[in-house]
Amino acid sequence: MAFLPYKTKSIEKIRLLPKKERMDRMRRAGYNLFFLNSGDVYIDFLTDSGTGAMSQDQWAALMRGDESYAGSASFRHMQKAVRDILGFPYVIPCHQGRGAENVFNSSLVKNGMIVPGNAHFDTTRAHIEHNQGLPLDCTIAAAYDFRSRNPFKGNADLKKLERILQKYSGRVAYILLTVTCNQIGGQPVSLENIKNVSRLAKRFRTPLFFDIARFAENAFFIKMREKKYRKWPIAGIVREMMRYANGALMSAKKDAIMNIGGFIALRDKKLFQELGPRAILMEGFLNYGGMAGRDMEALAVGLGEGIDEEYLNHRIGQVKYLGEEMAKIGIPVLQPFGGHAAYIDAGRMLPHIPYNQFPGHALAVAAYIEGGIRGVEVGSLMEGRDPETHQNKKARQELLRLAIPRRVYAKEHLDYVIGVFREVWKKRKNIHGVRFIYEAPILRHFSSRFSIEAKPR
Numbered sequence: 001m002a003f004l005p006y007k008t009k010s011i012e013k014i015r016l017l018p019k020k021e022r023m024d025r026m027r028r029a030g031y032n033l034f035f036l037n038s039g040d041v042y043i044d045f046l047t048d049s050g051t052g053a054m055s056q057d058q059w060a061a062l063m064r065g066d067e068s069y070a071g072s073a074s075f076r077h078m079q080k081a082v083r084d085i086l087g088f089p090y091v092i093p094c095h096q097g098r099g100a101e102n103v104f105n106s107s108l109v110k111n112g113m114i115v116p117g118n119a120h121f122d123t124t125r126a127h128i129e130h131n132q133g134l135p136l137d138c139t140i141a142a143a144y145d146f147r148s149r150n151p152f153k154g155n156a157d158l159k160k161l162e163r164i165l166q167k168y169s170g171r172v173a174y175i176l177l178t179v180t181c182n183q184i185g186g187q188p189v190s191l192e193n194i195k196n197v198s199r200l201a202k203r204f205r206t207p208l209f210f211d212i213a214r215f216a217e218n219a220f221f222i223k224m225r226e227k228k229y230r231k232w233p234i235a236g237i238v239r240e241m242m243r244y245a246n247g248a249l250m251s252a253k254k255d256a257i258m259n260i261g262g263f264i265a266l267r268d269k270k271l272f273q274e275l276g277p278r279a280i281l282m283e284g285f286l287n288y289g290g291m292a293g294r295d296m297e298a299l300a301v302g303l304g305e306g307i308d309e310e311y312l313n314h315r316i317g318q319v320k321y322l323g324e325e326m327a328k329i330g331i332p333v334l335q336p337f338g339g340h341a342a343y344i345d346a347g348r349m350l351p352h353i354p355y356n357q358f359p360g361h362a363l364a365v366a367a368y369i370e371g372g373i374r375g376v377e378v379g380s381l382m383e384g385r386d387p388e389t390h391q392n393k394k395a396r397q398e399l400l401r402l403a404i405p406r407r408v409y410a411k412e413h414l415d416y417v418i419g420v421f422r423e424v425w426k427k428r429k430n431i432h433g434v435r436f437i438y439e440a441p442i443l444r445h446f447s448s449r450f451s452i453e454a455k456p457r
């Protein structure tokens, strides 16, 4: 693994409950890991979102927070960081990524409009659908091919995208590229693909936006995997990526290493003026948008720390280490390894569990019971139901995502996780599927409850 470019200054105690108690906690949580108390979890790989460790510079910046309702200096500091690092002149702060999605999509997406791109994240898709739009997945086929080692599985399929732009001419709200692509394994998009998508977007006079929750990790992969950019600094690659976008939506809880926050960044003043009133209505006045001044201050610092190459090298190295060790056990993991998480192909690991008993979720339950590890399903459970037929949609892959929080866990923690999964692997045939006791109507993975047929031994 790459060398660790930071050391620990403050610690948080964690504990491992006895197995009997873990089984009890899981039952009481309705076999939904979102309902577990964090103190009952030993290693929390539920998400890398908002779970990172802030640096001493970010904590110091918090103290400089200007909490004025209007004209806050902290807003200007954040605006400057967005301008300097990403190159967008206009910024609308939002309380988190989905706040930005709400403001943005309620303005740009109207009844029956299409939003093509690579695989949209679940909240993004939900916001597009909520505004009666249709999100369309144009990711390359390799993204869903377990055997493929394509280094840029997040790329958009240009032919498919072109066909859609032609077919739905006049109805395409915008094109969205998510960098990296969370829904398909944290896989990156190449700069070559970004340029080609931008060319198509211009040809069809359609704006191109990025979901930049993990833009820095994407830039690191471009440096590592796209020969032309090997010698470029990460900051240069980031600027080059952003040059092709009309704007970007950011959940600052990822690559800005914040516990909360987000923004919309724009190139165009007219669109900024159009979105502004909605942002005030839904998030807050334009100088804070649902964020505290201190958080905007820390965001300005975090955005810079997120593109530090040594940090990125270690972070991406952690994901690779976890993935490689899992693969050595025989566990089917998505490769090449992505940016923020190791993804286990639970559909392959547990072929005896049908998709509508959610193998990824069943594996998540088993990992908690075996070792107090919390991961999350990315598969048919998250996919939800078809809005017209109300049938369970069958995801293209049934995954368990083990997302690594930024700057939080050390190699010892990863080794513990690998040991637990060695045991889970041995017991895999005894893992049973889950059924709904209560099914939540939207974003159901967050708040449904389940029964389990039989518990793993």
Ligand SMILES: Cc1ncc(COP(=O)(O)O)c(C=O)c1O
Residues within 6 Å of the ligand: 049, 096, 097, 098, 099, 121, 123, 124, 178, 180, 182, 211, 213, 214, 251, 252, 253, 261, 262
């Ligand atoms: C790619 C992507 N976009 C948007 C979001 C939504 O961001 P937030 O959780 O801050 O609302 C997420 C959250 O995980 C994400 O991964």
